[in-house]
Amino acid sequence: MELYVRLQELLKERNMTQKELAEATGLRPTTISELCNNVRSTINREHLVKVAETLGISDIKELIELRK
Template sequence: MKLVVRLDRVLSDRNLTQKELAEMTGLRPASISELYNNQRKSLNREHIEKIAEALNIKNISELVELKEGGQ
């Protein structure tokens, strides 16, 4: 199983850019980019919480999901 951040889908659904999300959350644009491209080896809970709060996400499955294998 692999935990995948669906920031691409979430931002697209909200017509937001990575830069706008970085400004909304106070996170570095590089951190947002790494999450967007699933390049992080581990997830920072504080980052996920800031993103969820900024985007008014109530259900974490909207932001992250478990996928079979290495997809």
């Protein structure tokens, strides 16, 4: 199984760019890009919280999922 971050899909649904999210969260654009492309080997919990808060997500399952 793998952990999949649904950030790219969520940004599309909200008509938001990676750059806009980076500015709103204070995270580096590179960090947002790596999360969107699922290339990070570790995910910082604080980053997930900032992203979830910014996107108005209250259920973490909207942001991450386990895939086979």
